[in-house]
Amino acid sequence: MPAVTYQTLLGGPFLTGYLLYLGAESGMIGFVLAVTTFFNIIQILTAYLVQRLQYRKKAMIISTALNRILWGTTGLIPFVFDREWWIPVFLVLYSAAFIAGTVSGMLWTSVISDMVPAKVRGRYFGIRNTMLNALGAVVLFAGGLILDWYPGGKGFLILFAIAWVAMAANLPLFFLYPDPPFERSKETRFWPMVRKPLSDQPFIKSTLFLGGWLFLQTLVVPLYSYAMLDVLEISYSVVSMMTVSQTAVMMIGFYVWGNLNARFSNRTLLFWTLPLIAASSMAWGLLSVLPVIPVLLVSHMLLGAGVGGFNQLAFNFMIGDTPKGDRPMFIAMYSAITGVAAFLGPLIGGQVFKLLLDAPEWMQHYGFQLLVGVLMLLTAWLLGRRVLLGGKQAAL
Incomplete structure (x- = not known):
C-alpha cells in the first residue's frame, strides 16, 4: 500500500506534470517515460548472477532501497540546483533509480512466484491488484486536487513529501517477506542459460509478438497525460x-x-x-464529433479494462508458463525484449508529438492516436490470433 502511494504520486500524470514544471518538452518526456523499460535488459545479467545467491531476499531489499532513495531525491532538484541543471540531474537520478528498480523487480517477481501457489495465482493477483488500485484511485484524485490548489513548485513539494513518508513506511515491510527455497537452474554457464528461453518456441514467439504490440501501444498510451495537459490544456484535477x-x-x-x-x-x-487497448486509442477520434471530457472518459475506461488484464496476464504468463528452475532467465528475457520495444515506443511517440506542433489542429488532438489505434487493431487480428491462439498453446 505505501508502495502504490508513492508510485502513484511520482508517476503517471504527476510525473508528466513534474517534467513540464522542470522545463521538459514532449521529446524529453517521451524519453523519460521510455528509458525505465530499456533498463530491463539488465535483468538478463541479474538472472544469471542470481543463480549464485544463497538468499534472494537480501539482494532484493538492497536494490529496492536504492530505487526508493534515488527516485525520492528527484524531488529536491529545484531546491539544490540551478534551473539549467534541473533536467540533466533528473535524468541521472531517475535513470539510476530505475536501474536499481530493474534488479529489485526481477528478484521480487522470482520470490513472489515461489510464494503464491500456481492453482490460486490468477485469483490471488486479481484480488490483490483490485485492492491496491482502489488505493491508487484515491491517491490519484487527492494528488490532482493538491496540484490544482497549490500549482507549481509548492504542489509538487507536497506530493514528494507524502511520497517520502510512504517510501519510509514501505522499506521495512520487505523484511517481513519470507525467503522461500530457490530452485536453481541446472545450467551454470551464461550463454547456455540465455539460450534456454530463446529456444523455447511458444515462449519466444509470444514474447516477440507482445514486444511488437507494446511498441505500438507505447507510441501513444504513455503520452495520454502529455496530450491532455499540454495539447488539450486540461487541468490536473480533470486529468x-x-x-x-x-x-x-x-x-x-x-x-x-x-x-x-x-x-x-x-x-x-x-x-x-x-482489441480493448486498440479501441482506447481509436476512441480519441471521437473528439471530431463529441465533447472532450466524455471522449477521454471512454478512452480511459477502455484502457483500464485492456491494460489491467494485459499486465496481469502477461505477469502470469511469465511466472506460470515457464520452468521453475530457469524462471529468472525467462522473466529476464521477456522483460528485456518487451522493455526495448516499450523504450522505443514513447521515445518515437514523443518526437511525433513534437513534429505535430505545426500540423492541423485535428492531427495534434487525435489524429496520431487514431492512426496507431487502427494499426493495433489490425496487428491483433492478423498476427495476435496466429501467435496467441494458434496450435496447442491456445487450448482452453
Whole structure:
C-alpha cells in the first residue's frame, strides 16, 4: 500500500506534470517515460548472477532501497540546483533509480512466484491488484486536487513529501517477506542459460509478438497525460479524474480477468485484451464529433479494462508458463525484449508529438492516436490470433 502511494504520486500524470514544471518538452518526456523499460535488459545479467545467491531476499531489499532513495531525491532538484541543471540531474537520478528498480523487480517477481501457489495465482493477483488500485484511485484524485490548489513548485513539494513518508513506511515491510527455497537452474554457464528461453518456441514467439504490440501501444498510451495537459490544456484535477476512472475499471477488470484465468489459458485471455487497448486509442477520434471530457472518459475506461488484464496476464504468463528452475532467465528475457520495444515506443511517440506542433489542429488532438489505434487493431487480428491462439498453446 505505501508502495502504490508513492508510485502513484511520482508517476503517471504527476510525473508528466513534474517534467513540464522542470522545463521538459514532449521529446524529453517521451524519453523519460521510455528509458525505465530499456533498463530491463539488465535483468538478463541479474538472472544469471542470481543463480549464485544463497538468499534472494537480501539482494532484493538492497536494490529496492536504492530505487526508493534515488527516485525520492528527484524531488529536491529545484531546491539544490540551478534551473539549467534541473533536467540533466533528473535524468541521472531517475535513470539510476530505475536501474536499481530493474534488479529489485526481477528478484521480487522470482520470490513472489515461489510464494503464491500456481492453482490460486490468477485469483490471488486479481484480488490483490483490485485492492491496491482502489488505493491508487484515491491517491490519484487527492494528488490532482493538491496540484490544482497549490500549482507549481509548492504542489509538487507536497506530493514528494507524502511520497517520502510512504517510501519510509514501505522499506521495512520487505523484511517481513519470507525467503522461500530457490530452485536453481541446472545450467551454470551464461550463454547456455540465455539460450534456454530463446529456444523455447511458444515462449519466444509470444514474447516477440507482445514486444511488437507494446511498441505500438507505447507510441501513444504513455503520452495520454502529455496530450491532455499540454495539447488539450486540461487541468490536473480533470486529468486525475480520467486516470481514476481508468483505475476503477482496471480494478473490476483485475477481478474478472483473475477469475477467467482459472478457466482459460494466459495466452487466450491475453489476446482478448488487445482489441480493448486498440479501441482506447481509436476512441480519441471521437473528439471530431463529441465533447472532450466524455471522449477521454471512454478512452480511459477502455484502457483500464485492456491494460489491467494485459499486465496481469502477461505477469502470469511469465511466472506460470515457464520452468521453475530457469524462471529468472525467462522473466529476464521477456522483460528485456518487451522493455526495448516499450523504450522505443514513447521515445518515437514523443518526437511525433513534437513534429505535430505545426500540423492541423485535428492531427495534434487525435489524429496520431487514431492512426496507431487502427494499426493495433489490425496487428491483433492478423498476427495476435496466429501467435496467441494458434496450435496447442491456445487450448482452453
